[in-house]
Amino acid sequence: MKADLIIKNIDNLITLRGPNRARVKEEMREIDLIKNGIIAIKGDKIIYVGEDKLPKDIQTDGNTIFIDGKGKTVTPGLVDSHTHLVHGGSREHELAMKLKGAGYLEILEAGGGIHSTVKATREATFDELYRKAKKSLDRMLGYGVTTVEAKSGYGLDDFNTEIKQMEVAKKLNEDHHVDIVSTFMGAHAIPSSYKDNPRKFIDLIIGEMIPEVEKKKLAKFCDVFCEKGVFTVEDSREILEAGLKHGLLPKVHADEIESLGGAELAAEVGCITADHLVAASDKGIGMMAEKGVIANLLPATSFNLQTGKFAKAKKMIEEGVPVALSTDYNPGSCPTENMQLVMSFASIIMKLTPEEVITAATINGAASLKLEDKIGSIEPGKKADLTIFDAPNLDYIIYHFGINHTDKVIKNGEIAFERFSNIL
Secondary structure (H helix, E strand, O other): OEOOEEEEEEEEEEOOOOOOOOOOHHHHHOOOEEEEEEEEEEOOEEEEEEEOOOOOOOEOOOOOEEEEOOOOEEEEOEEEOOOOOOOOOOOHHHHHHHHOOOOHHHHHHOOOOHHHHHHHHHHOOHHHHHHHHHHHHHHHHHOOEEEEEEEOOOOOOOHHHHHHHHHHHHHHHHHOOOEEEEEEEEEOOOOHHHOOOHHHHHHHHHHHHHHHHHHHOOOOEEEEEEOOOOEOHHHHHHHHHHHHHOOOEEEEEEOOOOOOOHHHHHHHHOOOEEEEOOOOOHHHHHHHHHHOOEEEEOHHHHHHHOOOOOOOHHHHHHHOOOEEEOOOOOOOOOOOOOHHHHHHHHHHOOOOOHHHHHHHOOHHHHHHOOOOOOOOOOOOOOEOOEEEEOOOOHHHHHHOOOOOOEEEEEEOOEEEEEOOOOEO
């Protein structure tokens, strides 16, 4: 078999080889590190992973591309499994309010927050949303991300805007190197026009929006913001179960600000992930562990909100909850596309080991999107999605925070991003 691309002399090759599922407990520290590693790729698939040299049954010729991994660390492509990628406008004008101590719900109640983004997204054209989201995707790719989840949720009762967001994501998935998995999140907030009658809006989501999303095949998941002042546990359950009936797998924004029972709900419904979980109860964490619900943690959001509160990541791992990490890129609570910064926050602030961090950002992120059989680890048969870091080891990537360590990104077997040129 002839290889199309070879990465050789890799100082630190982190394969994450293992079971094709979210890793738990001590598994999150088992990263399968190979020194002086080598990877062979044919087409968009990995065909060999090992140490030192290629086996004799893998050939090369004058068309084979060689990349020197000396001094580099190679990992699976990073997976950012919670973003609000497609939106209009930005919200830097809220910074002054935040500096004066205004919280998320206070800004929301004052007519700011998500309502500002909803207005901007409704007013933006398809092309404007496409260009803005593409710019963010380019940044994400540059930080080593090869797969992204993108939520709707900035149209709310304007369903045409919800559809527009998902269609932009679909078009970008076709055009861009980065793969995009879509989530329908019409239940992102109660629209102002339904403030006095939220039941009517819930009926609209269940009766009209979800069936149409299924019909148009615009999303893989259904998400809901289960939080005080937004959707109750009962509302959230009803919406998620309606999504399931129409083939949309459930996710939930749970217990971000108050301990409302979102973690417990995630376990009861069988959510793929429960996200945020800053205020999750011990009972909810235990139930998630029992049901295998992935905790998708978003430390950059906690950092930006400056509440001083972060999810209990270490406790979750100790209890057996599989943990993933994501940016939560959005214009309000977390305006960053930098997955490497998220990884540093998870270690420095939340005390995860670098091994737990890279597991959370790769194979567990892949499992968060039900793609663990295709991406998230470096092994024969999986997609050739790899990130080459200009860093001597994994610890250095975490330790030297706030900069971009990416040297190259291989996506579907092709060099999709290159910072420095060292192709032999």
